[in-house]
Amino acid sequence: MATLLRSALRPLRQLGGRRGPAADVRLRGVRHGAGLLYPGHIPTSPLQKLLLAAGSAGMSLYNPYRHDMVAVLGETTGHRALKVLRDQMRKDPEGAKILQERPRISLSTLDLDKLRSLPEGSFGQEYLRFLDVNRVSPDTRAPTRFVDNEELAYVIQRYREVHDMLHTLLGMPTNILGEIVVKWFEAVQTGLPMCILGALFGPIRLSAQSLQVLVSELIPWAMQNGRRAPCVLNLYYEQRWEQPLLALRAELGITEPPTVHVRGPA
Amino acid sequence: MATHRSCALWSYCGRRWSRLMRCCRLPGFRSSWPRGPLGARHLSQEKQATETHFGFETVSEKEKGGKVYHVFESVAKKYDVMNDMMSLGIHRIWKDLLLWKMHPFPGTQLLDVAGGTGLAWVLGDAEELPFDDDKFDVYTIAFGIRNVTHIDQALQEAHRVLKPGGRFLCLEFSQVNNPLISRLYDLYSFQVIPVLGEVIAGDWKSYQYLVESIRQFPSQEEFKEMIEDAGFEKVTYESLTSGIVAIHSGFKL
Numbered sequence: 001m002a003t004l005l006r007s008a009l010r011p012l013r014q015l016g017g018r019r020g021p022a023a024d025v026r027l028r029g030v031r032h033g034a035g036l037l038y039p040g041h042i043p044t045s046p047l048q049k050l051l052l053a054a055g056s057a058g059m060s061l062y063n064p065y066r067h068d069m070v071a072v073l074g075e076t077t078g079h080r081a082l083k084v085l086r087d088q089m090r091k092d093p094e095g096a097k098i099l100q101e102r103p104r105i106s107l108s109t110l111d112l113d114k115l116r117s118l119p120e121g122s123f124g125q126e127y128l129r130f131l132d133v134n135r136v137s138p139d140t141r142a143p144t145r146f147v148d149n150e151e152l153a154y155v156i157q158r159y160r161e162v163h164d165m166l167h168t169l170l171g172m173p174t175n176i177l178g179e180i181v182v183k184w185f186e187a188v189q190t191g192l193p194m195c196i197l198g199a200l201f202g203p204i205r206l207s208a209q210s211l212q213v214l215v216s217e218l219i220p221w222a223m224q225n226g227r228r229a230p231c232v233l234n235l236y237y238e239q240r241w242e243q244p245l246l247a248l249r250a251e252l253g254i255t256e257p258p259t260v261h262v263r264g265p266a
Numbered sequence: 267m268a269t270h271r272s273c274a275l276w277s278y279c280g281r282r283w284s285r286l287m288r289c290c291r292l293p294g295f296r297s298s299w300p301r302g303p304l305g306a307r308h309l310s311q312e313k314q315a316t317e318t319h320f321g322f323e324t325v326s327e328k329e330k331g332g333k334v335y336h337v338f339e340s341v342a343k344k345y346d347v348m349n350d351m352m353s354l355g356i357h358r359i360w361k362d363l364l365l366w367k368m369h370p371f372p373g374t375q376l377l378d379v380a381g382g383t384g385l386a387w388v389l390g391d392a393e394e395l396p397f398d399d400d401k402f403d404v405y406t407i408a409f410g411i412r413n414v415t416h417i418d419q420a421l422q423e424a425h426r427v428l429k430p431g432g433r434f435l436c437l438e439f440s441q442v443n444n445p446l447i448s449r450l451y452d453l454y455s456f457q458v459i460p461v462l463g464e465v466i467a468g469d470w471k472s473y474q475y476l477v478e479s480i481r482q483f484p485s486q487e488e489f490k491e492m493i494e495d496a497g498f499e500k501v502t503y504e505s506l507t508s509g510i511v512a513i514h515s516g517f518k519l
Binding site for chain 1: 457458460461462464465466468470471
């Protein structure tokens with residue numbers, strides 16, 4: 001704590017008397033163009049990251065509808081895990097291509113008509129069906145702000161945008177139970193602290209019955225498949241729309257998903 | 267309450283006229299207030315090219331009003347909660363002290379500028395108030411003048427609408443006088459407040475602007491001189507909480 005305080009205070013010693021833009025370059029100069037690593041980047045000190053991590057963790061528990069807080073938690077605690085993920089991507093040819101080409105998944109980049117015209121059972125078709133049935137859109141993912149490395153910022157952005165693909169691959173709906181299952185899978189796959197925390201604390205609000213199903217069937221299944229599958233960030237999903245979903249699952253070693261009810265309270 | 271279109275609606279209740287602002291687009295009204303829209307400037311066209319500060323950023327004067335407006339539009343919903351969280355409730359004591367200093371009594375004609383919500387309100391521009399000269403006994407502005415693009419004009423307007431003998435009172439963030447407290451205050455301001463803004467209100471940038479704009483505001487003495495330049499006399503100030511805020515007072519004699 002003392003080191004954090006000292007490192008936070010260091011730039012502040014330059015402040016004195018009337019502060020203007022020049023005096024605070026170390027603290028604030030990065031904000032306005034210079035020093036921003038990517039659009040939307042907000043540079044933060046170690047102390048700020050710590051406070052953000054604690055605050056976002058608390059707020060996510062208190063109000064699970066604050067998805068922005070889950071995102072902030074991921075960004076402020078994920079540095080180490082993101083480096084590991086990035087290195088895994090670099091070693092894999094498909095992953096390296098993704099890192100180079102930086103594809104983004106959003107309504108503007110997806111050709112929805114083309115996806116709809118794909119054969120029944122194809123990954124693209126199933127993905128579209130997932131979006132429709134669960135009434136979600138790929139555009140609700142918050143942009144990265146608190147990651148202080150431009151490549152890692154892309155990696156976490158990619159992880160966020162691939163989340164819906166994982167739902168499709170795992171056959172999980174977007175209700176609380178489905179989300180927890182995906183989180184367990186992601187926790188094993190990525191090692192991101194936010195996924196681990198979400199997996200552990202997500203079930204807090206579940207009924208006893210759902211908890212029973214979760215612990216006895218769903219979590220073991222998610223963990224097994226998470227461990228067996230290769231890194232899911234190494235898949236260039238945008239180039240695999242035509243691939244049959246079952247074939248894709250077989251390629252990743254993902255077994256038949258247990259049924260989780262789409263409707264009904266968790 | 268006024269509708270979105272009609273903006274000059276007010277009612278006075280008994281002894282106090284409290285004019286408060288709400289956002290509304292009205293042609294011919296410029297506003298550099300928080301919660302006011304930015305319309306076209308009719309005066310000083312040449313000033314459009316000049317620059318000013320927006321927190322630690324440099325922007326054109328023309329832009330500033332709009333940017334400030336967006337900040338306050340963004341923070342409005344969680345304004346009261348955030349004030350309590352950021353100041354641990356102490357802002358209420360500051361405002362109480364302002365009222366105490368004012369000693370309002372029945373019949374006092376009071377204008378509270380940049381007041382937010384309340385009894386009766388009028389949309390206007392602090393730099394060009396929609397009131398006649400010599401109208402009010404007291405003019406107050408609490409945590410508002412810092413955000414005005416041309417503070418000198420706001421002060422001149424304050425002077426104009428006050429009756430002779432009228433009093434100007436301003437509660438605003440100021441400069442901390444103790445070096446140790448100043449460091450702690452800076453640490454708290456820059457490290458904690460934007461985080462609070464992000465966690466509670468989902469808005470880092472507005473609270474970053476807040477703490478930066480505080481640093482850009484003149485010191486107690488400098489502001490005193492500005493108030494004197496606007497024509498006020500017997501100008502005094504009182505620092506509160508080691509100078510985190512100050513109450514400035516002046517009279518139109």
